[in-house]
Amino acid sequence: MDFQEHINQLFIAQKKEWKQLRTGLEQLDNNKIKEFAWGDVSVTVQFNPSRIRSAAAKVDTESIEKRPCFLCAENRPKEQRGIPFLDKYVVLCNPYPILRNHLTIPLHSHVPQRIRKKIGDMLTLSELLPDYIVFYNGPKCGASAPDHFHLQAGLKEPVLIQGDNELRSCLTIETENKKESEDRFEDVYQYLHTRQPDEEEPMMNIIAYRERNRYILNIYPRRAHRPKQYDEEGNKSLLISPGALDMAGLIITVREEDFNKIQSQDIEDIYSQVSMPII
Numbered sequence: 001m002d003f004q005e006h007i008n009q010l011f012i013a014q015k016k017e018w019k020q021l022r023t024g025l026e027q028l029d030n031n032k033i034k035e036f037a038w039g040d041v042s043v044t045v046q047f048n049p050s051r052i053r054s055a056a057a058k059v060d061t062e063s064i065e066k067r068p069c070f071l072c073a074e075n076r077p078k079e080q081r082g083i084p085f086l087d088k089y090v091v092l093c094n095p096y097p098i099l100r101n102h103l104t105i106p107l108h109s110h111v112p113q114r115i116r117k118k119i120g121d122m123l124t125l126s127e128l129l130p131d132y133i134v135f136y137n138g139p140k141c142g143a144s145a146p147d148h149f150h151l152q153a154g155l156k157e158p159v160l161i162q163g164d165n166e167l168r169s170c171l172t173i174e175t176e177n178k179k180e181s182e183d184r185f186e187d188v189y190q191y192l193h194t195r196q197p198d199e200e201e202p203m204m205n206i207i208a209y210r211e212r213n214r215y216i217l218n219i220y221p222r223r224a225h226r227p228k229q230y231d232e233e234g235n236k237s238l239l240i241s242p243g244a245l246d247m248a249g250l251i252i253t254v255r256e257e258d259f260n261k262i263q264s265q266d267i268e269d270i271y272s273q274v275s276m277p278i279i
């Protein structure tokens with residue numbers, strides 16, 4: 001049995017033995033969606049109330065230090081089992097899914113969310129999971145545990161593998177060779193660092209996947225953590241905290257009123273605030 005099949009079996013087994021995951025998957029089946037299009041560019045908006053914890057997560061240093069880390073082994077639900085990856089990660093089923101077979105892949109050790117030296121691990125995981133996308137949210141770009149390194153993954157969908165378009169920036173690295181992809185990522189990292197020299201890590205989201213035996217990295221440079229609508233009140237408010245999936249084209253709304261009122265101009269406005277233009 002290959003790695004991907006092992007993961008698919010883990011999902012089947014965990015669904016039987018873990019009620020919280022079952023509830024999350026049933027919820028995912030019932031989530032409402034709306035679709036928007038700009039020519040051949042598409043954006044899907046998903047109403048997913050189970051993501052409120054993530055969208056409303058306080059990720060300032062003080063709040064993070066006060067809470068027990070939900071990615072550390074001792075704080076995980078007792079029913080949650082995983083499959084080891086590279087002897088330093090564990091692949092877990094996410095009980096609050098946005099995607100089919102939504103996985104969370106934390107490192108065993110509690111170290112900050114920083115991608116620079118781990119992009120190779122991300123590419124390796126995409127190689128082992130050819131039907132999935134593997135994604136990364138920077139510490140100020142949607143990660144709800146910025147203090148504990150983790151990747152995520154889920155089954156591939158067309159809306160998630162859109163490259164650069166008129167709504168937001170995306171830098172794509174496509175190679176046959178993994179080492180070449182890592183080297184080119186380092187160049188992009190260095191460039192983004194010159195644009196945001198004061199950040200501990202340049203703000204970005206990344207989606208990695210395999211297609212036609214090639215490694216593909218879509219990098220979404222960011223200039224803001226959340227759009228201004230996040231802090232507005234009343235009619236102007238939209239509780240949207242974009243991560244990699246939102247940047248790709250799957251926007252998550254956690255409140256029904258936001259799902260009902262969001263229009264194409266709001267989507268354009270949100271992308272223009274959080275995406276960093278690349279000249």
Ligand SMILES: [Zn+2]
Binds near residue numbers: 072109
């Ligand atoms: Zn931790």
